[in-house]
Amino acid sequence: VQLVESGGDSVQAGGSLRLSCAISGDTDSINGMRWYREAPGKQRELVARIDKGGGDTRYADSVKGRFTISRDNSANSLYLQMNNLKPEDTAAYYCMGESEDAWYWGLGTQVIVSS
Numbered sequence: 001v002q003l004v005e006s007g008g009d010s011v012q013a014g015g016s017l018r019l020s021c022a023i024s025g026d027t028d029s030i031n032g033m034r035w036y037r038e039a040p041g042k043q044r045e046l047v048a049r050i051d052k053g054g055g056d057t058r059y060a061d062s063v064k065g066r067f068t069i070s071r072d073n074s075a076n077s078l079y080l081q082m083n084n085l086k087p088e089d090t091a092a093y094y095c096m097g098e099s100e101d102a103w104y105w106g107l108g109t110q111v112i113v114s115s
Helices: none
Strands: 002-006 010-012 017-024 033-038 045-050 057-059 067-072 077-082 091-098 103-105 109-114
Touching: 002 091, 002 103, 017 033, 017 091, 017 109, 033 077, 045 067, 045 077, 057 067, 077 091
Parallel strands: 010 109
Antiparallel strands: 002 017, 017 077, 033 045, 033 091, 045 057, 067 077, 091 103, 091 109
């Protein structure tokens, strides 16, 4: 399984971005998926998670109401819509997919939010 993120950019506070994660390889083996982020000098944190069917989503308190996670299994893609971005959202964002016996990670995409 390979995961490739895209969509990171530099934006002003209050702006929006949509991150994408393209999934290839043994895509049927992937169940739940997650977005994590890692800011400089901080630990990687879970931002949002979604189940295999897309009906169950969870969010970190810091992004609740601003970010939306979704997936299109027919397109083998995971998304993160980010609205009302804040400087504290600046980080490298990573998608993660979990199978029965492994976690798979992408290489990340950078989001920079300036005030």
